[in-house]
Amino acid sequence: MRAVLGDRCIYLTENPPRTLRKAILYRDLKAAQLVCDFPDFLRGQEREDTLHIALTHYKRKWPKKSLSSISLLNSSRNAFLHKRRTSSTDPELLQLFVGILKKFLPSYYRAEQSLVIQVLDILQMMFRETENVPDRLKTLEISWELIGDLLNLIAHFPSLQNESSSSFTSSNSTSQEQDDLSPSRFIKMFIALLFELFLCAQQKFVENAGENVNVVWMVNQLEEIGCEELIQRIVDLTLHLTQPRRHGSCLSPAHVLQLYQQGYILLTLLDHSTKLTEVICSNYFTEFKYLVQRHVIEKKIPSHYPLSHTLLTLIDKVLDKILN
Incomplete structure (x- = not known):
């Protein structure tokens, strides 16, 4: 049995590409965890080179469909999928998310902190290497002022965090809630976002896409900001x-x-x-x-x-x- 990753779901197959069985929609995933062990069903070098990923998902019953019907369904959604991928890196969305961060940092309320966490997650996905490369680079190029604002927030977050450090813990919150919104989680997410921005800017050299925003420009911005x-x-x-x-x-x-x-x-x-x-x-x-x-x-x-x-x-x- 093999797993095939599609645009919207995971398929299972025993005889690729003749038979595909829809298994999990990405929207049904509750959690994904990398298990630190060697898969028992593999042997030799393949066993050592394989990652064991455990997926937790909501149960859903799927009707049996042939490969042709699945292909037809995917073909009919091509326009929608292209639009979805393009909108995920829309400069207007970037402007919205940067505006939210500027408004709610430093954050003094748990609801605002949860919102900031969600926005940081989305921003990481917008610039992640698995997204549509040309759209991502285009967003980076035409939104250089917003990228500058984002770098300013990343550079200044440690000092903003110090100002509102008392708001990250509450006597009425559980230990799990404190872990989810701990100061260390915020700084790690900002570091991860800066990492994605650097990777995206580095990709511009490979794609020869524009000259306004690149790694040197980003580092110079951080240097000027402090x-x-x-x-x-x-x-x-x-x-x-x-x-x-x-x-x-x-x-x-x-x-x-x-x-x-x-x-x-x-x-x-x-x-x-x-x-x-x-x-x-x-x-x-x-x-x-x-x-x-x-x-x-x-x-x-x-x-x-x-x-x-x-x-x-x-x-x-x-x-x-x-x-x-």
């Missing part, structure tokens, strides 16, 4: 994941992804800004020399993780920039 507090938060989160511990354990897939995002941002700043390079090297040289050790990190990252080799190479580059 992002020392943001750099401090990124370094603190990096050290938390990399420093040696007496009872060290492997990093989870989510932590590996976060570490890659943090390292990618640091390397981008080091590559494109002399001023920010001086800030990082002068303030955090000792920390990176003694607390970020490759052999320790290598033990924390299971070799079967897809990002393991790429992450170690990235860390080597960051250490080389800072220490040498």
